[in-house]
């Protein structure tokens with residue numbers, strides 16, 4: 001008995017009261033931290049979806065975007081989760097059988113039906129935007145364009161999504177939404193960083209969009225788009241050149257060479273050894289060239305390649321008008337363009353072509369780019385086919401022309417020089433999403449980019465958990481100190497037992 005009492009006096013931690021207090025203290029602190037962490041833990045992600053169909057001149061593509069359901073307003077949170085290339089040509093090619101335009105879309109929409117969870121179907125917006133192919137059809141034959149839209153709408157309404165309509169985008173919208181997409185995906189808008197200009201090359205039109213300090217829209221209001229995004233104002237310069245996409249530019253270049261109606265065209269933009277018989281009527285079947293149809297031309301012409309880059313560039317230059325400009329400065333065709341500024345992203349056909357030619361690295365000097373193109377254009381057609389057995393022949397035959405056209409458009413058209421050419425980045429995707437107008441279009445129509453900067457929580461989740469843990473530990477230490485009177489005391493004096 002007395003030994004037990006002696007021990008308690010020497011080591012008061014062993015008193016039941018102290019032990020109980022300590023255990024309760026530890027449990028209380030663990031419980032506090034657990035409750036705080038669990039209560040504020042992010043819930044398992046639920047997603048919302050949006051679908052956009054890009055009805056281009058050469059083909060249609062479907063994109064599905066997803067974003068966390070509870071955060072509609074945050075930058076960089078919308079991501080592309082599926083893309084589907086529609087089989088067949090662009091919807092404008094179905095002018096003589098519009099129902100086929102609707103039918104062509106169903107395979108990709110079936111994929112979308114599988115991808116989007118069933119309970120989200122009815123709330124998922126579905127948009128179709130048509131670009132330069134339909135702009136041209138509408139110019140040529142507006143009733144055919146209306147019929148194509150009717151057929152497409154009928155097909156889209158059969159799916160369980162929330163169909164928001166099919167329409168032609170203006171060239172200005174196409175340019176501006178491409179710019180929004182690139183800068184949104186780069187997180188440049190919310191972080192108020194210097195923006196990246198957008199260069200988009202399609203089949204029937206091409207767009208250039210950028211912010212320049214010396215452009216406020218007053219010189220040329222038609223080229224101005226004003227945005228207020230995340231609390232910042234942007235005066236965007238944008239221009240879309242109809243008929244200057246690479247397919248229509250090729251037609252214009254060919255038409256240029258057939259003006260006198262010869263039976264054979266010796267084309268410097270095609271490889272030596274390339275020879276095809278083509279129909280004049282197909283060549284001139286576009287509002288971009290119809291006025292150039294030669295009188296009394298034969299039904300067909302022989303298209304023969306000569307493979308000469310510098311002569312090709314001379315022919316390409318002839319489709320641009322560089323002589324007239326009523327503004328302080330122009331790109332071409334009397335279109336105002338302010339001084340180029342900042343980095344640029346070049347996508348769509350810019351990327352396809354430069355990637356094929358191994359020229360996406362813009363640190364390669366422009367002189368070297370032209371040397372390589374010269375060598376490529378001069379390569380015999382048979383050799384080119386042997387070297388690229390898997391590539392579609394239509395694309396393969398045109399890369400010499402397309403590369404020459406891109407270099408000419410950038411340097412002679414938009415005035416890029418050896419100094420600022422490295423500011424261009426050829427891109428296909430940014431963070432998994434394709435560069436193009438579709439994402440910007442959807443963000444705009446769903447109001448997902450606010451005009452004002454959203455309020456952000458005072459602390460991120462990880463910071464919050466760290467602070468709760470540190471405070472809990474401090475409380476624990478304080479609690480231990482509060483038990484100090486019960487601590488065992490070490491006497492300096494020798495104890496007398």
Ligand SMILES: Nc1nc2c(ncn2[C@@H]2O[C@H](COP(=O)(O)OP(=O)(O)O)[C@@H](O)[C@H]2O)c(=O)[nH]1
Pocket residue numbers: 055056057058059090131132133201202203204205245246247348349352353356395
């Ligand atoms: N080389 C290559 N070209 C492509 C590919 N896909 C599309 N294109 C070309 O890129 C251009 C883009 O056309 P599209 O988007 O239909 O034109 P838009 O309506 O004028 O914007 C066309 O000239 C197509 O032929 C591809 O996979 N490879």
